[in-house]
Amino acid sequence: MEQVLTIEKVLNNNVVIALHDTYKEVVMIGNGLGFNKKKGDSISFNKADKTFLLKDEKEKEQYVNLLPHIEENLIGFIHELLLFVEEQMGKELNEHIHVALTDHLTFAISRAKKDMHFSNPFLYEIEALYPKEYQVAKGVVKKVEDRMDISFPEGEIGFIALHIHSAVTDKSLRDINRYNLLISKLVALIEESLSLQLKKDDVDYHRLIQHLHRAIDRAHQGQALGEENKLEEVLKKEYPVCYNLAWKLIKVMQNQLNKPVDEAEVLYLTIHLQRLLHKS
Template sequence: MEQQVTIKKVLNNNVVIADHPSYQEVVLIGKGIGFNRKQKDQISLNKADKTFLLSSEKEKEQYMNLLPHIEESLIDFMNDILIHIEQRMGQELNEHIHVALTDHLAFAINRAKQNMQFSNPFLLEIESLYPKEYQIAMEVVTMVYDKMGIQFPNGEVGFIALHIHSAVTDKTLREINRHNQLITQMVKLVEDTMGITIDKHSVDYHRLVQHLHRAVDRVYQEENIGDEIRLAKMLKEEYPVCYNLAWKLIKVMQKQLNKPVDESEAIYLTIHLQRLTHKS
């Protein structure tokens, strides 16, 4: 039996807010779903291409304020984009992406129409850290071009990838950006201390970024990776420069994340840095 909900507010021809018997307010998106509808009309959930909750009052208010400034055709297209992202990621997205990505793409389209160019300083880090999200973001950029004839600058791929990563991990963009800035800071410290420039397109760079990313994640999760005192002593004697650099990186993490870092991280960092110096 088709589940019926009661329309509470028609936002435009493609979006309505309805009262759901179990979830209270839900947002229904679908082509023409709001056409000739009015408050208190009954509507089947099957009529919607996409149904989502906006349990946060702040996000609901943002979404309702945002819609009047966006063409209805873009709302319909955003639905296609979000369905594509969910299918490609193979999981449901956090509800906040409906507000955040719609808002972002609407402004990005306006910027592109005005030929406003800007760069994304973390583009290579984002591509290295979140390869699947980055690939899907490239597909979204292609969808926008195919549908609207608008070509986004490369930096836009990185921003869209961050929105996708935020929606699948339930981390805020602020947290993710802080994470990326920390990794960029640590890579620069490695280059400055070792007197090298790492090719940002190389396998070495990708491995270093991935290693630092996992180390930061372990700090967030307060994960202990074991106590290897003898190995640490040997590495300190054999590779003092790399061992000291590893501790510099650990201190940077501790300061930026305001969390203790397991001392065993020094072992893994030293080994990785020694490989990097040896190759350099």
């Protein structure tokens, strides 16, 4: 049975907000969907290529305010990119990415056209933490560069990867960035304490970053690793510098997250640190 909705607002030729019996306001996207339409007109649910909810009032307001400043063909293209991301990730994306990625790409394209480039200080860490999202973001960047005939800085891959990660995990970008900043702080403490410069393209560096990320996630979710008393005695005796530094890192994590961190994390961090120290 065909569902018929009532148009609440025409945002442009391709995007309308309509009233749904169950979900109330929904955003509908489709080629020519809003052409010659006005508030109060009927519209078939099946005519939309994509329909999504924006439950958050701030996000909805941001999306409504953003669209008049975007070329209409770009909205359709960003919709294509979102379908590509969903297909590549094999997961449904959280609806907030429609606002976040539309906003981000619009201004990134504008910056590229003006030859303005932002660097991304967390590029290596993002690649290490979210390898699948990073590869998909590479594909998005390639598609944008080919279609828009522009060149993005490499850091843009990292920014887009974060948006993708946020959309598949339903974590806010604020939390993701907060954890990345904490990891950077921990890495700086490691370099200073061990008097070494970590090679960011090194496999052991990637392992360390992934472990720190998992440790933060475990602390956030209140998960424990389990006791390893015998191993603790060995590591404490054999690698006192790395063992003591691992405890420092745990204390920093606890302070920043305002949550307890399982003490067993010290043992695994000690092993990672000793591997890096031995290599240097």
